[in-house]
Amino acid sequence: MKIVVLVKEVPDTYEARKLDSSGMLARTASELVPDEINERALESALRYQDAHKGTEVVVLSMGPESTVKTLRKMLSMGADSAVLVEDSSLAGADLVRTSAVLAAAVQREGFDLIVAGNESTDGRGGLVPAMVAEHLGLPLLPSLDTLEITAESVSGSCAIDGGTLVVNAALPAVVSVTERSAEARFPNFKGIMKAKKKPLAKISLADLGLSPEPGARSTVTAAVERPVRAAGTKIVDEGQAAQELADFLAANRLI
Amino acid sequence: MANILALIETTSTGGLKSSAAGLIGAAAQLGTPVAVLAATPGAGAASVAELGRLGAAKVYIAEGDGVGRVLTRPQLEALAGAVEAHGPAAVLVSNSNESRGVAGRLAVRVGGAVAAEAVGVRADGGRIIAVHSVFGGDYTTESTIEGGLPIITLRPGSIEERAEAAIPEVSTVTLVLAAGPAANIVELREAPAETGRPALRGAAKVVSGGRGLGAKDNFALVEQLADALGAAVGASRAAVDAGFVPQSHQVGQTGVAVSPQLYVALGISGAIQHRAGMQTSKTIVAINKDEDAPIFEVADFGIVGDVFTVVPQLVEAIKARQLAAV
Ligand SMILES: Cc1cc2nc3c(=O)[nH]c(=O)nc-3n(C[C@H](O)[C@H](O)[C@H](O)COP(=O)(O)OP(=O)(O)OC[C@H]3O[C@@H](n4cnc5c(N)ncnc54)[C@H](O)[C@@H]3O)c2cc1C
Ligand SMILES: Cc1cc2nc3c(=O)[nH]c(=O)nc-3n(C[C@H](O)[C@H](O)[C@H](O)COP(=O)(O)OP(=O)(O)OC[C@H]3O[C@@H](n4cnc5c(N)ncnc54)[C@H](O)[C@@H]3O)c2cc1C
Numbered sequence: 001m002k003i004v005v006l007v008k009e010v011p012d013t014y015e016a017r018k019l020d021s022s023g024m025l026a027r028t029a030s031e032l033v034p035d036e037i038n039e040r041a042l043e044s045a046l047r048y049q050d051a052h053k054g055t056e057v058v059v060l061s062m063g064p065e066s067t068v069k070t071l072r073k074m075l076s077m078g079a080d081s082a083v084l085v086e087d088s089s090l091a092g093a094d095l096v097r098t099s100a101v102l103a104a105a106v107q108r109e110g111f112d113l114i115v116a117g118n119e120s121t122d123g124r125g126g127l128v129p130a131m132v133a134e135h136l137g138l139p140l141l142p143s144l145d146t147l148e149i150t151a152e153s154v155s156g157s158c159a160i161d162g163g164t165l166v167v168n169a170a171l172p173a174v175v176s177v178t179e180r181s182a183e184a185r186f187p188n189f190k191g192i193m194k195a196k197k198k199p200l201a202k203i204s205l206a207d208l209g210l211s212p213e214p215g216a217r218s219t220v221t222a223a224v225e226r227p228v229r230a231a232g233t234k235i236v237d238e239g240q241a242a243q244e245l246a247d248f249l250a251a252n253r254l255i
Numbered sequence: 256m257a258n259i260l261a262l263i264e265t266t267s268t269g270g271l272k273s274s275a276a277g278l279i280g281a282a283a284q285l286g287t288p289v290a291v292l293a294a295t296p297g298a299g300a301a302s303v304a305e306l307g308r309l310g311a312a313k314v315y316i317a318e319g320d321g322v323g324r325v326l327t328r329p330q331l332e333a334l335a336g337a338v339e340a341h342g343p344a345a346v347l348v349s350n351s352n353e354s355r356g357v358a359g360r361l362a363v364r365v366g367g368a369v370a371a372e373a374v375g376v377r378a379d380g381g382r383i384i385a386v387h388s389v390f391g392g393d394y395t396t397e398s399t400i401e402g403g404l405p406i407i408t409l410r411p412g413s414i415e416e417r418a419e420a421a422i423p424e425v426s427t428v429t430l431v432l433a434a435g436p437a438a439n440i441v442e443l444r445e446a447p448a449e450t451g452r453p454a455l456r457g458a459a460k461v462v463s464g465g466r467g468l469g470a471k472d473n474f475a476l477v478e479q480l481a482d483a484l485g486a487a488v489g490a491s492r493a494a495v496d497a498g499f500v501p502q503s504h505q506v507g508q509t510g511v512a513v514s515p516q517l518y519v520a521l522g523i524s525g526a527i528q529h530r531a532g533m534q535t536s537k538t539i540v541a542i543n544k545d546e547d548a549p550i551f552e553v554a555d556f557g558i559v560g561d562v563f564t565v566v567p568q569l570v571e572a573i574k575a576r577q578l579a580a581v
Contacts, residue, residue: 013508013528017390023398037509095359096368118352121508124389125371127408130327130356134363139438140327143352145502155441159503160353161264161272161411166442167326173436179492179509180502216368216403221384223396226535229553236546237560242568245540246576248556252538254460254517255484255573 001151002056003045004106005079006116006128007038009063009070013121023220024092025122027064034070037117039077039184041177045115046078046185048149056080058109062090062101068200076187076195083109087205089212095123097214099131104208107136113154114174118143129176139169145180257286257344258313260337262330263306264354267323267443269298271305273454274349274411279309281347281376281409283418285383289313289341290423293333293430295322303425310418315340319430326438330357332430335364338404340426345383347376350408358408367404374413383407391508391531410512412456446503452478453487455504460517463489463506463533466497467522467543467562474499476566477521483573489513489533491523507532521562525550542566 011017011030018029042059049055059074061067062085071082085105090097106114114133119126126143133140141147144156145164154175155168187195205212233248235241249255261278265271275290282288290311292299299316306314317333334346334357348358350372362369370385377384383405387396399405455461462484464477474494481488489506490499506513508528518536523529525541525548533539534553541554544561551557558565 013531015527017393019389019394019396023396094368095371096362099359099363122390123371125359125369125408126350126355127359127362127369127371130359131363133356134360137436139436140356141438142326142356157444158352161274161351162266163443163445165326165353165440166444167438168441169438170436173438216362216366216400218368218370218398218400221397221399223394225394226392229534229539229555232539232551232555232557234546234551234554234557234559237558237565241558241560242565242572245556245558245565245569246572249517249540249573250576254538255576 001048001052001112002058002110003048003113003115004058004060004109004111005038005042005045006102006114007042007059007061007070007074008035008120009033009061009067010035010120010122017122019223021223023223032066032070034073035117035120037120037177037179040179040181041115041117042074042077042079043182043184044147044177047182049078058083060102060105060109061085062098062105064091071200072195073187075198075200076191077185078191081199084200084202085208086202089205094218095125095127095131096217099128100135101205101208101210102128103132103135104210105203106132108208112171113149116174116176118176118178129174133174138172138174140174140176141167141169142176144175144177147175147177147181258289258341259286260289260291260334260341260343260346262334262348262354262357263290263292264349264351265292265294267445269294269301271302274351275306276309276417277412277414278347278349278409279306279311279418280416281414283310284376284416285378286344287312288418289315289337289343291315291334291337293322293329294318296320299427303423307423308420310421311423312421313341314423314425316425316427317430318427319432321430321432324440325432326440327356327360328432328437329430330354331360332432334361336428338365345405345407348406348408350410355408358406362406365404367406368400370398370400370405370407372410373407374410376407388512388535392512392535452481453485455487455489455511455513458487458513458515460484460486461489461513461515462486462519462521463491463523464494464499464521465491465523466493468494468499471499476562479570480519480521480566483570484517486517491529520550521566523550524548525553
């Protein structure tokens, strides 16, 4: 079994994140890290590998050169090899472009199963997995809270408005997992040392046979930062606070 | 006016999900709302009156056996058929776990592009503009689609506009799913019917509890205050992880983003990822025993105190005022 895990590098959600004046991510404003959801995606693949020797796990990302750091972290967690699609013409790529590139790259790599996050913490489109699946003519089991992988199939559960769907599909297939899925392991010292020697391939659009001109695309026309909230009132409870809060709510017509 | 397609979500019994009103309402901002529905054979007609009441000028029904058994593909084929039949200027899809994949696949299929998680839409001359709230509401951005069909996913509960009722023109086609790999729906486990409380998405008031509540049983305190205020119940990720409430109540970066008139945070520290889901609320109230908790940075009214002392008193004070008012 060969599992490809799709990994995106994102600005750390523990810090303030910035857009530049054209509405593009200001990459220098915050630390860039592997998206937490992709560590969980990798964990799902590694758990299958732990139980089934001979399973190959590849991490694949599209992003700038800095993404090497993210991929090395994934290798230190236990992935066997990494692929980075890097091309200056991909800066600011939208969902359509990103998924076309990722689909071409996974096809070049070969796979039985593709595991992605349900949505990234920066773009939050939640659409790359479905778009990659459409390019490849494959089923997608989306937003799985639980995931079971067998040699022939994948299954799991997906929360929807009004209940939970239990879904399955034969391999090859694409799945995306949520933050309810497998909690990621921490890389240990041995893993970190081994990661330095694991293969990390960099490929360009030309290697994928894709042209640099995008077709239909999404473009940002305006980006406005929210004004900071005005400071409010803070009181210490000495038995009176509940009444004062009730007064405040009444004065603001909230009760 | 140009046709605007809205993909309608249905329940297992064929009823309309609550997202329908916002989808049709948004479509009406841009042109003539066309509701697109995938239904089991013979089941589509039952929804037409309700879709008309919500403002659909046209209803495109694709009926076939796969609906409810195969994931995504029936809705995708329905929508692709409606794109052919109605030549729309834009397609609107709910940004939900079940529907958004349809939007992504349609974009690949027809050579369109996607405006993701819009909280508003408008027509600006010949262009269609989607409004987004990104990085937890830190920025409001606008985007447009160039060179192809605009496909817009809408954040559930974010569209307040409603369309005027119409008597829809209906077309019904047969849905044929080509053989091929598919994701199968094995089972739908229905969630127990919601209590009388308002739904979190789109609620006017929200009371959320965090790890500070300490135990599942204590979460009743959050519910008591919510009920006194007529509010929806929310939670931090730590409260969800601790099993106090189901994940559907999570507010934040990876949960629901809310923007109510009133947001009350009880025993929540105010981590940046939690604030990402609530900091655009009109009025924020926080009760936390740690005077340095970051939640106070965004609170309009903060109480440094113990939730187990303050909240019962607050519930009494609210009830007393409500009694005095009648
Ligand atoms: C604030 C903001 C708003 C944006 N809005 C839009 C928009 O409205 N329309 C639009 O077309 N684009 C938009 N983009 C661009 C979009 O984020 C990028 O195209 C991005 O590369 C993929 O989209 P996503 O992050 O939404 O992915 P999602 O679909 O949310 O990602 C889900 C999963 O797909 C995989 N994945 C996603 N990207 C990569 C990658 N580069 N490499 C490897 N795996 C990946 C990961 O497993 C990830 O967990 C926006 C970007 C930002 C920062
Ligand atoms: C990628 C990513 C996504 C995330 N997404 C989300 C998200 O969507 N939503 C979310 O909420 N978090 C999210 N988090 C987690 C976030 O970082 C915090 O861990 C979480 O919000 C903490 O929840 P909490 O405030 O309930 O718990 P804590 O931070 O433990 O805070 C508990 C608070 O309760 C107070 N307290 C304790 N006892 C009492 C008492 N008796 N009376 C009054 N106050 C009391 C304490 O002073 C403390 O401030 C995410 C994290 C990551 C990395």
